[in-house]
Each structure stands twice: as structure tokens, then as C-alpha cells.
Amino acid sequence: MKELAYYEAKFEALEEIMAADERVHLINGTFLSLSPHRHVYQNLKNKYAERMISPPISELGFCGLATGAAMAGLRPVVDLSTGSFIYEAWPQVANEAANAFSMSGGQTRVPVVFHLFHGLRGGGAAQHSGSPQAMLWNVPGLEIAIPSSPRDVKGLLKTAVASDNPTIFVDHTRLLDIRGEIPDNDKPIPFGVADVKRKGSHVTLVATSYTVQVGLQAAEKLAKEGIEVEVVDPRTLVPFDLATILSSIEKTHRVVIADETHQSCGVAAEIAARIAESGFDKLKAPIRRVSTLDVPVPYSPPLEAHIGPSESRIMSAVKSVLA
Amino acid sequence: MLPKLPREALLDLCRRMFVIRHFEENLVPLHDKGVFGGHYHLYVGQEGTGVPAISCLRADDYLFTTHRNHGHLLARGVEPKKLFAEILGRADGLNKGKGGSFHSVAPSLGFLHSSGVVAGIIPLSTGTAYASKAQKNGRITVCLFGDGSLEEGAAPEAFNLASLYKLPVLFLCENNGKYGVGRAVAAAQSSSMAAYPLTDLPKAYKIPAQQIDGMDAGLVHATIGAALQKIRDGEGPQFIEAQTVRFPGSETNWPTVPQPTHTSLAWDVSSVPEKAREWYRSCDPLLIFIRELVEAEQASRDEIAAIEGRVKGEIAVAVDFALNSPYPKPEEAEKDFFAQS
Numbered sequence: 001m002k003e004l005a006y007y008e009a010k011f012e013a014l015e016e017i018m019a020a021d022e023r024v025h026l027i028n029g030t031f032l033s034l035s036p037h038r039h040v041y042q043n044l045k046n047k048y049a050e051r052m053i054s055p056p057i058s059e060l061g062f063c064g065l066a067t068g069a070a071m072a073g074l075r076p077v078v079d080l081s082t083g084s085f086i087y088e089a090w091p092q093v094a095n096e097a098a099n100a101f102s103m104s105g106g107q108t109r110v111p112v113v114f115h116l117f118h119g120l121r122g123g124g125a126a127q128h129s130g131s132p133q134a135m136l137w138n139v140p141g142l143e144i145a146i147p148s149s150p151r152d153v154k155g156l157l158k159t160a161v162a163s164d165n166p167t168i169f170v171d172h173t174r175l176l177d178i179r180g181e182i183p184d185n186d187k188p189i190p191f192g193v194a195d196v197k198r199k200g201s202h203v204t205l206v207a208t209s210y211t212v213q214v215g216l217q218a219a220e221k222l223a224k225e226g227i228e229v230e231v232v233d234p235r236t237l238v239p240f241d242l243a244t245i246l247s248s249i250e251k252t253h254r255v256v257i258a259d260e261t262h263q264s265c266g267v268a269a270e271i272a273a274r275i276a277e278s279g280f281d282k283l284k285a286p287i288r289r290v291s292t293l294d295v296p297v298p299y300s301p302p303l304e305a306h307i308g309p310s311e312s313r314i315m316s317a318v319k320s321v322l323a
Numbered sequence: 324m325l326p327k328l329p330r331e332a333l334l335d336l337c338r339r340m341f342v343i344r345h346f347e348e349n350l351v352p353l354h355d356k357g358v359f360g361g362h363y364h365l366y367v368g369q370e371g372t373g374v375p376a377i378s379c380l381r382a383d384d385y386l387f388t389t390h391r392n393h394g395h396l397l398a399r400g401v402e403p404k405k406l407f408a409e410i411l412g413r414a415d416g417l418n419k420g421k422g423g424s425f426h427s428v429a430p431s432l433g434f435l436h437s438s439g440v441v442a443g444i445i446p447l448s449t450g451t452a453y454a455s456k457a458q459k460n461g462r463i464t465v466c467l468f469g470d471g472s473l474e475e476g477a478a479p480e481a482f483n484l485a486s487l488y489k490l491p492v493l494f495l496c497e498n499n500g501k502y503g504v505g506r507a508v509a510a511a512q513s514s515s516m517a518a519y520p521l522t523d524l525p526k527a528y529k530i531p532a533q534q535i536d537g538m539d540a541g542l543v544h545a546t547i548g549a550a551l552q553k554i555r556d557g558e559g560p561q562f563i564e565a566q567t568v569r570f571p572g573s574e575t576n577w578p579t580v581p582q583p584t585h586t587s588l589a590w591d592v593s594s595v596p597e598k599a600r601e602w603y604r605s606c607d608p609l610l611i612f613i614r615e616l617v618e619a620e621q622a623s624r625d626e627i628a629a630i631e632g633r634v635k636g637e638i639a640v641a642v643d644f645a646l647n648s649p650y651p652k653p654e655e656a657e658k659d660f661f662a663q664s
Contacts, residue, residue, distance in 0.1 A: 025457065051457070056487065061446050061480030068450015071435045072385065074457060076450075091477065096443050100436050103426040105418035106659035108435045141660050164662035 001183050007032060007176040009150035011040045013157040014077075018048050021075060024161060026052040027066050029079025033117050033173045059088035063114065067097040067166070070112035075161055083118035083170070084130030097166040098141035113160045115169040119210060119260040120308045122174075126296035129304075133170045134261040137237050137270060143191060144237040146170040148212035150180035152235055155189030162188065172210040172260075192239035196248065200230035203318045204248040206271055207231060207258040211309050215258050218314040229318060237267065245271070246279045253284040254321040258309045263291035285321040290314050324541035325615045326375055333621050334630065336378060336540065340370040340609045341634040343394045344584050346403050349638055350393075350410065351572070351580050358646070359411045363424040365578045366394025368570030369497050371608025372537035373467070374398045375544035376495060376565075379551055385433045385451040385464040387444035390425045391497075392437045395467055399432045403638060407645035415648040419655065442475035444468060445494070449481050452490035452560075463491040463554050470498040470514040470564075473524055482528040482560075489559035493550055494530070496521060497537060499573070501566035525562035537565030538608040540615075568606035571599040586628040589613040 004012070014031065017024050026048075030041040045052055055062040059080060066076035080086050086093060093114060100108045118131040136142055143165050147153040153171070160167040197212055198219050207215040212233045219229035230248050234241055249255050255275060257268040268289040275287055293307040325333060347365045354363065366373065369391075377386070377398040388395040396406055401417065409416030410424045417427045425439035435451070438444045448466035455462040472478055473496065485492050498521060500514060518524045522532035531553075535546050543565060550561040572579045581599035582588070588595070589610040592603045603610060616622045 053488070056480075056483055058480040058483060060477050061449070061484050064443075064446020064477060064481065065450040065453055065484055068387075068447035068452075069454040069457075070450070071447070072451040072454035072458075074454045091440060091443060092446055095440055096436070096438060096447060101662055102660040103418060103422040104428045104430070104436065105416070105421045106662070107418070107428060107430050109662045143661070162664065164664045 001181050003179055003181050004150050005176070006150045006153055006178050006180070007035060007037045007040065009154040009180070009182055010157060011044070013154040014044060017158060017161050018044065018051065021161070022051070023073065023075045024051065025069065025074055025076045027062055027076050027078040028053070028055055029081045031079045031115060032176065033081055035173065035176050037176065059085050060092055063089035064092040064096065066112050067092055067110055070110045070166070071100065071108055075111050077113040077115060077161060080114060080116040082128045083116040083132050084127055086114065086116055086132050087130070093166070094136070094139045098139045101165065102141055109164045110166045111164045113167045113169050115171060117171050117173050119172050120292070120297065120304055122304070123299060123301070124297065125299040129297040131261040131292070133168065133237060134266045134270070136168050137267065138265070141166065142238060143167040144170060145191065145235065146208050146237060147235065148175065148197070148209055148233050150178070151182045151186065152189060152195070154182060155186060156235060158188035159191055163191070170209060174210045175213065178213060189235065191236040192241050194232055194234045194241040194244035196230060196244070197233050198229065198231040200228035200252070202228045202252055202254065203230070203321055204245065204252045204255045205229050205231045205258060205314065205318065206245055206255060207233060208237070208267060209260060211258045211260055214309065214311055215314055218311045218318070221311070222315060222318055227318060227322065240274070242274050242278060245275065246282070249275065249279050249282045253282055255283070256288045256290060256314065256317045256321060258290040258314050258317070260292050260309055263289060263294050266291045288317040288321050290317045324539060325619055325621065326541045326544035328544070330621050333616060336374050337612060337616060337622070337627065338630050338634060339374045339398050340612060341631050342403060342638070343367070343370050343374070343397045344609055345635050345638045346397055346406070347393060348580050348583055349642055350407070351578050353411070353642070354577070361423055363410065363578065364391040365570060365573050366391055367572060368606070368608065369394060369499055369537065369567050371540045371612060372497055372543050372565040372567060375540045376465070376547045379544065379548045380465060381462070383433065383462050385435065385455070385462060386467065387448045387464065388434065388437050388467045389441060389444060389469065389472070390439040391469060392427055393424070396427055396429055396434060399429070399434070401429050401432060402641070404641035404644035407641050408648045411645045411648070412650060413645055413648035414651045415644070420651045421659070441469065441472040442477035445472060445478050445481040446484070448492050449484045449490050452485065452492035453488065455491055456488070461555070463493065463551065465493045465495055467495050467497065470496060470500055470516070470521060472496070473516055473518070473521060474514060479524065479528070482525050482530055485560040486528045486530050489557070491554045492560045493547070493554055494525065494560060494562040495547070496562065496564045497567065498564050499567045499569045501568050521564050522562065530560050530562050532562035532564070534564045534566065537567040538606060538611055540608065540612050567608065568602060571602050584609065586613060586624065586631050
């Protein structure tokens with residue numbers, strides 16, 4: 001067992017993946033956005049320069065290049081950096097990569113990973129704070145992994161690269177410096193297996209990405225008031241582990257879903273629908289969502305803080321389902 | 324002119340052109356009778372480009388094509404019955420009925436993905452080329468698209484990548500909008516580009532580009548062969564615009580056959596409706612090729628008619644195969660959209 005920062009765990013995964021499989025190529029970016037830890041990317045580049053390219057600012061072009069390379073047997077991992085930039089590559093991601101396996105009748109495999117940093121990052125404003133995972137969840141053919149801890153980022157990244165399907169790897173810059181324990185010789189984390197991040201008996205809080213961390217802080221504060229929140233992290237949206245969430249609700253009978261995508265047709269909306277369809281009889285209170293408000297993300301700090309799934313909004317929602 | 328090839332190879336090119344022609348002339352009535360729905364596009368009129376160009380490739384090279392893919396697949400040797408079955412949405416189709424006309428593929432022949440988005444394949448073709456370079460396997464990629472594809476932003480982005488990384492890819496732009504004899508200017512134009520000639524676009528990215536007559540099988544064969552050699556020698560991407568005159572049957576919203584093809588049309592087009600006659604007289608690459616074979620004494624009219632007769636028989640059998648192939652089971656719709664590792 002060792003303790004690592006999230007970014008260190010992520011780069012340990014990248015190192016091990018690059019060392020283990022020469023089909024893996026890293027396309028664009030540093031996988032760390034503008035983090036001060038960018039030197040670790042240079043360390044990787046010193047070792048594997050021939051398998052790393054920094055293409056021109058052509059998201060459509062290089063996402064297509066990566067997709068084509070995957071069809072030909074490489075395992076490219078593309079860093080789109082800011083999540084909103086995937087909109088520039090939409091035709092290649094949503095209309096070529098996602099469809100190729102199905103429309104070829106199961107003949108052409110596309111083992112490409114599209115990595116991005118989503119969400120509210122502090123001053124990103126409307127064009128650099130996007131959370132495209134909800135839209136991407138509406139595109140059949142894409143797997144979506146969304147880690148929230150050092151152990152998960154390492155284990156899920158390995159599974160994403162090993163997958164034979166196009167995979168969206170949804171990261172968050174506010175996670176990069178959190179610390180957590182990773183067991184020695186930890187195995188890749190299979191997709192479709194949720195993780196109970198905190199045990200509790202009163203309310204189930206389903207959360208993803210950085211909002212898991214916000215939810216855990218909210219849960220600690222609520223515990224001081226005598227409310228025990230169980231925090232469930234799906235870890236992947238596609239495939240989705242509904243069973244773990246339902247078994248938590250079996251115990252708590254109450255659920256709040258907190259997530260940074262916008263509320264309408266957002267990640268929380270889809271999870272709520274699935275719970276309502278399959279677990280309605282277990283519920284003693286309406287499902288509550290804590291999502292980013294349905295407005296373009298504003299720049300100014302108090303405005304940005306106001307629209308996100310904050311600790312205080314999560315705490316209010318938890319109390320409301322107990323009322 | 325004829326490609327500089329032995330007689331057997333020339334006759335094989337002729338046979339492949341007939342396969343495409345009779346395949347598509349049989350497809351149109353199937354659609355008109357409601358045997359399949361959805362839109363589709365004909366390759367007729369471009370056989371003089373696709374057939375000799377694709378004959379220059381090695382068995383393990385990659386090809387990408389678009390919604391206008393039937394000719395490319397057939398030129399490469401796809402079984403007509405499998406392609407018919409795919410277009411008819413049948414279980415025995417190339418893609419088990421999941422792709423249809425727009426998306427027919429044949430991975431064993433190098434066709435990994437066919438896109439109905441006009442420039443969708445251009446970035447993808449840089450990807451297989453990038454992979455081949457990394458894998459040092461000598462495979463090159465040919466990306467076959469129409470002039471309209473250049474209007475989408477994916478094209479210049481891909482040209483930039485291909486040029487920067489000197490990728491082994493041939494961009495073969497089939498411009499079927501060359502003005503024909505007696506045609507009103509713009510009547511046949513299918514693209515609207517400020518960059519004109521079209522070769523100006525790849526040239527801006529330092530990709531060697533040339534414009535050729537796509538109805539001249541010999542010129543196509545020689546030009547493609549030379550371009551492929553440069554790519555194999557590591558010189559990076561090449562761009563060729565092959566110009567053909569749009570088939571009158573493709574000028575309408577839904578394809579039509581103005582005149583069923585027959586070898587004798589090479590010398591007598593009096594049976595062709597007047598509106599389409601000039602195209603068959605001077606712009607049909609198959610009929611041009613037939614005349615050249617006879618003039619060069621590589622084959623007699625009867626020998627060519629015999630080749631055509633065999634092809635027509637094979638196409639009739641292929642149509643029957645497709646019509647008798649079952650539809651996929653409805654629940655197949657929920658399968659095969661994720662690969663199992």
C-alpha cells in the first residue's frame with residue numbers, strides 16, 4: 001500500500017501502459033491540462049518520444065487520425081485537454097468512431113481512448129468548462145469512464161486502453177492534487193463496477209468525478225448532524241452498474257444524485273430515470289438531482305460557484321429527501 | 324490510352340468494369356421496385372478511374388471510401404452477391420445488414436470503414452497511414468473521395484497532418500463534375516470550392532497534386548502507379564484529382580439507367596435516348612476502354628461481348644442470392660455494437 005497524488009497515480013498508469021504495450025501512442029496534450037506537474041509528461045516523452053505526437057490544433061483531424069490508427073491495430077490515447085474541445089471533433093468521435101464497429105457488422109474494432117478534462121475549473125467561463133459526458137452517453141458505441149480517486153484513475157485508465165471499444169475518459173483538473181492509497185500490484189478496475197466510497201444508512205448519494213469528493217466532504221459535515229450518507233460512485237457511465245445503486249437504496253430508501261453536467265438531459269437525469277424505472281418501490285422520497293444549473297458557465301468566481309453542485313447544495317438536497 | 328499491361332491483365336480490368344456496370348444497372352430497378360429503401364449512389368462513369376487505380380495496390384494496402392463505394396469494393400474483388408445482400412439489408416450482407424449501401428466494408432480486402440459523411444474518411448485515412456508508418460509494415464492507404472468532400476473542414480485538417488508527418492497515403496479525389504461535350508456549364512458541377520483548381524488545396528499544404536483525365540484508364544494506371552511508388556519510397560502523401568463526366572443517370576435525385584449497357588454501344592449509340600447519347604458516345608470510360616482494346620487488337624468485339632455475357636450471368640446469380648437471403652433477426656439490432664475483448 002502506498003499513498004499517491006492523483007496525478008502521480010495517473011502517470012504511473014500511463015508509464016506502465018506505455019511500457020507494457022508498444023501499440024499505445026499518445027496523441028496531443030499533456031494529460032495534465034495546465035497543472036504545474038506537467039514535468040512528468042516530459043519524463044514520459046524522454047522515454048517514448050517516437051510514440052507521442054503533438055499535432056496541430058486540429059481536434060477533428062487528430063481525433064480522426066487516432067480513430068483510423070486504432071482501426072489499423074494501434075491503441076491511441078488522445079488528450080483533448082479541455083473537455084469542450086471535443087465539440088470540434090464531434091463528427092469523428094460521435095459519427096465515425098462510435099459507429100464503426102456496429103455498422104461494419106462487428107468487423108472493425110476501434111480501440112481508441114479520448115481523454116478530456118470536464119467541468120468547472122475556476123475561471124473557465126462558458127467555452128472551457130464543458131461536461132460533454134451526458135451528450136456522449138447519448139451516443140451508443142462509446143464506453144465512458146469517469147474516475148474520482150487516485151486508485152480509480154490508475155485502474156480505469158488501464159482498462160480503457162485495454163478495451164477494444166472507443167472510450168471516453170472523463171477527468172477533472174480539480175482531482176489532480178488529491179491524495180489516496182493504492183494497494184501494491186493493484187489490478188485494472190473493470191468497467192461497470194460501482195464503488196461505495198463511504199458507507200451510510202440514511203441517504204444514498206450517487207456522484208461522479210470531482211463531485212464525489214465534494215459529496216464526501218458534505219457527508220462528513222452531515223455526519224456531525226447525525227445524518228449518515230452512503231456515497232456511491234458508478235466509475236463508468238457506459239457500462240453502468242445500476243445494481244450497486246439499487247442495493248444501497250434498498251437500505252436507505254432515499255437518493256440524491258450529484259454531478260457536474262447541466263441538469264437537462266444530464267448524467268443525473270439519466271441515473272434518476274433508471275432508478276425510477278427499477279427501484280421506485282424502494283423509495284420513500286422523491287429522487288433529487290444536484291446538477292450544474294442550465295445556464296452557460298459564467299466566468300466570475302461567485303457566479304461559477306453558484307451554479308455548480310456545491311457542498312451546500314448537496315447538503316440541502318440530502319436534508320430535503322429526509323424531511 | 325490502354326494501361327501498359329499484358330493482355331490478360333487488360334481483359335481482367337475490362338471484366339471488373341463490366342462487373343461494376345452491370346451490378347449497378349441491376350441495382351436501380353431493385354430500388355425502383357421497392358426491394359430496398361434508403362438513398363444510394365452509383366459509381367457508373369468512374370470505372371476508368373477506380374478499376375485501374377485499385378489494380379495498382381498490394382493485397383495488404385488499406386482503402387477508405389465513401390457513400391459512392393460500390394465500384395471501389397467491386398474493383399477490389401468483393402463478391403457481388405455479398406454487396407447486393409448488404410444493400411438489400413440481408414443477413415448474408417458484407418456487414419450483416421448493419422451498414423447498407425453507405426457503409427459496406429470488406430476488412431479482408433483493406434476496407435475497414437466506409438463513411439457516408441463526405442470527408443469523414445479523410446482524417447481516418449491519415450490514421451491507418453500513421454499506424455503503418457509506426458508498424459513499419461510498408462502498407463499504404465488510398466483514400467477515395469469525391470470533389471464535394473473538399474468542402475468539409477476535415478479535409479484540410481487531414482492534409483495538414485498527412486503532410487507534417489509525411490504519411491503514406493494517396494488522396495484520390497474523383498471529380499465527377501468535369502463538363503461534358505454539349506453540357507451547360509454548371510449543370511454537372513457537384514462541388515462549390517473557392518480553391519480552384521481543386522489541386523490548389525492540397526498544394527497549399529505542400530502535398531504534390533495533379534489533375535488527370537479519369538476516363539483515360541491508361542493515364543490513371545500510370546499516374547497512380549507512379550504516385551504509389553513515391554509514397555512507398557517514403558516521400559509522404561500524394562493527391563490526384565481524376566476528372567470524369569457525371570453519368571446522366573446520377574444527375575437526378577434518385578439514380579436512373581438511361582440505357583442498359585451492351586458492348587455494341589461502343590460503336591453505335593443510336594439506341595440511347597438523345598439526352599444521354601453524347602455521354603455514352605464520348606464520356607463512358609467503359610466504352611472508351613472497349614474501343615481501345617479492339618483498336619489495339621488486344622481483343623475482338625466478340626471476345627469482349629463474351630466477357631460481358633459471363634459477367635451478366637454472374638450478376639443475375641448474385642441478385643438471386645441476395646433476394647433469397649433472409650433478413651437479420653430483429654434482435655440482431657441489439658447485438659454487436661460493443662466489441663468483446
